[in-house]
Amino acid sequence: MRQKKANWVIGLAVAVMVAVLILFSIVRTQLSDDRTTESHGQEHHDHSMPH
Amino acid sequence: MESPESNRSAVLPRARWQDGTTWGLSLIAGYLLLATLPVVLAFALRPSSQEPVLEELGKACGLMGFALLTLQVVLAARFRVIQRPFGLDVVMQFHKAMGIMAGILLLCHPSFMVLAEGNFWLFSFETPWQINLGKIAVIILMVSIVFAIAFRKLRVNYQIWRFLHKGIIAAVVLGFVHGMLIGPDLRPLGMRIYWWMLFVMAISIVLYRNVFVPLWGRWRFRVASVRSETHNTFTLTLEPEDERQVPYYPGQFMFLKLRRPGRASEEHPFTISSSPTQRGAIMATIKQSGDFTNTIDQTIPGDMALLEAPYGRFSFMHHNAPSLLFIAGGVGITPIMSMVRYLRDIEDRRPIRLIYGNRTERDIVFRKELSGLPDNVSVTHVLSEPEENWQGLRGYVTADIIKEHAGPILENAHVYLCGPPTMMDKIIDELRSLDVKDRRIHYERFAI
Numbered sequence A: 001m002r003q004k005k006a007n008w009v010i011g012l013a014v015a016v017m018v019a020v021l022i023l024f025s026i027v028r029t030q031l032s033d034d035r036t037t038e039s040h041g042q043e044h045h046d047h048s049m050p051h
Numbered sequence B: 001m002e003s004p005e006s007n008r009s010a011v012l013p014r015a016r017w018q019d020g021t022t023w024g025l026s027l028i029a030g031y032l033l034l035a036t037l038p039v040v041l042a043f044a045l046r047p048s049s050q051e052p053v054l055e056e057l058g059k060a061c062g063l064m065g066f067a068l069l070t071l072q073v074v075l076a077a078r079f080r081v082i083q084r085p086f087g088l089d090v091v092m093q094f095h096k097a098m099g100i101m102a103g104i105l106l107l108c109h110p111s112f113m114v115l116a117e118g119n120f121w122l123f124s125f126e127t128p129w130q131i132n133l134g135k136i137a138v139i140i141l142m143v144s145i146v147f148a149i150a151f152r153k154l155r156v157n158y159q160i161w162r163f164l165h166k167g168i169i170a171a172v173v174l175g176f177v178h179g180m181l182i183g184p185d186l187r188p189l190g191m192r193i194y195w196w197m198l199f200v201m202a203i204s205i206v207l208y209r210n211v212f213v214p215l216w217g218r219w220r221f222r223v224a225s226v227r228s229e230t231h232n233t234f235t236l237t238l239e240p241e242d243e244r245q246v247p248y249y250p251g252q253f254m255f256l257k258l259r260r261p262g263r264a265s266e267e268h269p270f271t272i273s274s275s276p277t278q279r280g281a282i283m284a285t286i287k288q289s290g291d292f293t294n295t296i297d298q299t300i301p302g303d304m305a306l307l308e309a310p311y312g313r314f315s316f317m318h319h320n321a322p323s324l325l326f327i328a329g330g331v332g333i334t335p336i337m338s339m340v341r342y343l344r345d346i347e348d349r350r351p352i353r354l355i356y357g358n359r360t361e362r363d364i365v366f367r368k369e370l371s372g373l374p375d376n377v378s379v380t381h382v383l384s385e386p387e388e389n390w391q392g393l394r395g396y397v398t399a400d401i402i403k404e405h406a407g408p409i410l411e412n413a414h415v416y417l418c419g420p421p422t423m424m425d426k427i428i429d430e431l432r433s434l435d436v437k438d439r440r441i442h443y444e445r446f447a448i
């Protein structure tokens, strides 16, 4: 049943996407913690002041 | 099973590798790659950040949400090479799910940023216009998604809904500009190139579908005849304007646009009810069941028919089945008739059973042709509201009827099912109760 397999693929796709989102967001901020002392040139994004 | 190549008289789709699992898996992998790439690329180009995790998550949701939105255009474009391993119905099932996913991500994008910054003022429209563009995009998207999910319940006309759905492209444009102007992750050249690539891809496909396909991308046919099959079902025979043959598997469908001056001319999906062994002409058998189909009897020979074909994967040609059980309800006989005709024409000797449910005798489509099939094909009619004098089976198609009329082949047969949704749901349960495994059950819904 193709339609049933499709539900599995949808589940898999959602899981991969959510994992990528969470993983990279966490790693990015973790890396920053590790380097706090050396990172001076970090960009801060301020929504009230668009570039 | 008679291999398609060995039957020289049928015109079947070529490039069979596009039907295979490897191609299907490659497409899924490619999709996931394109969807996740912006987040991975943004990380590679700017690996560390001092922002709170929630803000980073918000930005990542924005990047991925936009990628999904542009990929939605690819999924909806009816590319045959994409639908071949899955079937268009499954591609559209995926399209619907990913539309909801894109909506959730693009709603999380501003919400997470606001929560991270604790700045609820961002929800107002007093923010700079670059941010407001993003908000308008999200609003357009949300309205479209709600509409897409509920348009049937809201009783919105299908054509109007489809027109409004195209408005999502405005969200793509606004999202693109919004990201380019204020996305910190989109400043590196690599990200800008990717962002542009997604945008240009989406716009090009929209132009392809809305300009190229209507002008040059359809097969041009003429209506040769309109034959009445029952009191409310008609078969149109369509002949090509040139010598070209539409290659299709029996059971596949087309999008048919009848150009009928002064009468409804919109495009609708219909099964190709003829067999690919029939040279030249192809047929569509259409039941009067709504605004457009109720006018089908107003079609006259000479009317132009523009078609996009073939689509779908509802065909025994994709399975190595020792025997075949077809179960049809009402006009759901059309893809099954195409398969039965093909099997008859290529003199396939496998055991074939057809169980055909209708309300009354006068609703039975193709009755005469079904009574003249070769010996290896047995046809059982079941009527739910028969006349007094009906000699055949009464009621609905049940496990008992299936067992009685297809019992000997049930152990290894592949089952092909097409009919009203409630009938199909019920029969799938009955088949499971008879130990028919899901991988041997194939069905087609007349809705995408």
Ligand SMILES: Cc1cc2nc3c(=O)[nH]c(=O)nc-3n(C[C@H](O)[C@H](O)[C@H](O)COP(=O)(O)OP(=O)(O)OC[C@H]3O[C@@H](n4cnc5c(N)ncnc54)[C@H](O)[C@@H]3O)c2cc1C
Binding pocket: B152, B158, B159, B253, B266, B267, B268, B269, B270, B271, B272, B284, B285, B286, B287, B288, B289, B290, B291, B292, B293, B294, B312, B331, B334, B335, B445, B446, B447, B448
């Ligand atoms: C794969 C497939 C194969 C089909 N094969 C056949 C066939 O062989 N014979 C047959 O009689 N019917 C077939 N149908 C059903 C047929 O497409 C609908 O009956 C027809 O589109 C209804 O249009 P209407 O305006 O008459 O009805 P309406 O009452 O206006 O529409 C009823 C429903 O049909 C769907 N629909 C309406 N217009 C469209 C459209 N332009 N494109 C897609 N869906 C639409 C919508 O879900 C709508 O809610 C098939 C459908 C699909 C998806």
